[in-house]
Amino acid sequence: MYKLWAAIIKDVRILCRDRFGIILMFGMPVILAIVITSIQSSSFLLASDDKVPLLLCNRDTGEAGRQLILAIDKIGMFKMQQVLKDESDKIITGRVYSKDALLAIIIPADFSSEITMKSKTVVSKALNNLGLEGDTIHATAGAASPIILYYHPVLQESFRHSAEGALRSAIQLVENKQLLKNLYFSLSEKALPDTLENDIVNNQTAVNEIPVSKDGSRRIPNATQHNIPAWTIFAMFFVVVSLGSSVVREKLNGSFIRLKTLPTNYLVALLSKQITYLCVTMLQAAVIFAIGVWIFPLMKLPPLNLPADIAGLFLVTFICGWCAVSYAICVGVFAQTQEQVNGFGAVSIVILAAIGGLMVPAFAMPDSFKTMLNISPLHWGLEAYYSLFLEGGKLQDVWMNVIPLFFITVLIQLTAIIGLKRKHLI
């Protein structure tokens, strides 16, 4: 036991004197968490509070064009800026290109007349079907000039799709209004009263958005709640650079030769490194969580809400840390040089993070990658954290993620031991 204690003290002393290593282990993930959360938080605000900038050119002089503008404005998604109807497409696209706005909508000159014509055709068909006589309309419905939506290529696909969806819903509203007015007039030869129009068109059924959680709490997830767990796991696994280097350094400098001639098994050294660096990973998690809880609000970022089940949080953090440390030792055992550890270690963690769903959500991945998810320990760690942080889960809810993570850890440990035996290091 004293040998193990001496080894731990030695490892802690060496670690504390590696200032660059400490900065890398603690500073980098904190910066990463702050930067990513800030960016994602502001992206969220772009689509909600700040709104997407939009240029609107209404070349239509009729009522439908004006109504469409009102409907788009009412959606509340866009910061609308109207341009003169004589403005050419070239100038409008030029303004979008120069990021005056990320979107531009051009309402064609015949929009109102085409909408009216279309609605009259539909009403006439409807009345004829009912055996009533409607106006004879010869025009063919559906031939109206299209509304043009220009967008800047930097606009993410998801934003573009929501903008397009919002525009379609506004057009639908205008078309429905027109249809209703024509139908009412054909039946009663009177204009549709405003109150009735309002009751029919604007009386939409409300949609309540409720995040699903295991504990029934309806806490709305935010960028912090998504990012802190993800980048904590990333930081833990990034210990590969420091710990892997430490193992290689010990192999390369003479100290390892000396250790082999001493009456103590090298496995004690590995156990010492595991204990020391496991404490480091736990400390990393504690620091990042503390920053999320107390520092983020000071930076006007959403605060981190810790899960109710702290025991569950401790267990998941412990297993993640142990897996990260095991991986780092395994890389250190097989690497020949520190450059190999730094290169392979860092790149492999980025790859495991990518296929583990830290960078792109697992549900958005192609099917071929979804099977690869299972081999990434970062995936199981992230799922367990999300269960606690986002779904309000408890210890009993994370077992299905913790067990695979445990088995991956044992597999990595066995690989490291086989590597040590093959190299006659133990």
Next chain:
Amino acid sequence: MSVMAVSIENLAFSYPHQSNMLFSHLNLQITSGERFGLFGPNGAGKTTLMNLMTGLLSYHKGSIRLLGNEIKTRNKSVNKLFGFVPQDLSFYHELTPVENLEFFGAWSGLHKKEIKKRINELLEILGLSDVRNKQVQKFSGGMKRRVNLAIGIIHHPSILFLDEPTVGVDVQTRHAIINYLKELNKSGTTLIYTSHQLSEAEGLCKKIALIDEGKIIVYGELNDLLSAHREEDLEGLFLKLTGKNYRDLNV
């Protein structure tokens, strides 16, 4: 009958990539309390032999016994019997001499109180007391060599293997180290030493073996060997028996 510190019988060894055996039926006896020198040109096999004696390499056939204990069994308790001062500086450069000695002392099987006592003794003897709390990476080459030696002897080993313990140090440090090794030998420690510093070796070793191409070509008391080969010093004997051609091209 004198006790054998090291007893090598019919040793056979080759590296995995080698087709020929480096050692085949090698025999060597080193009596307890001796100051024994193992010499040979580069690539002769002396470092390999030292690595085999300290258990850093495993051998295929034969036996190596340290004070009657077979080293091949990989029984770690055998390692308490000897100390090793490798040619490379084998310690943690980020730590101080005290911290290094605390760690290696514990791993050598000493208790906390004993370690503290030995640290004070060794730092005093080797002139490192004033820098006891400075990081070794800031030390001169000579000071690092003394730390390397101190770690090898912290647990009072019965046998001390020294692989070029004075390489790259100044005359004063070399003098101090050799004198200390002699003192250590007087207290009963068997010294098994290898070096290319033949004049230094002459002053330290009473008995030697010259090894070349995996074979012991001469073995005995140094003075007897010099008389028998009518040579004045070890260097002359060395060149006479191993030739003057470069020998490290085949290493």
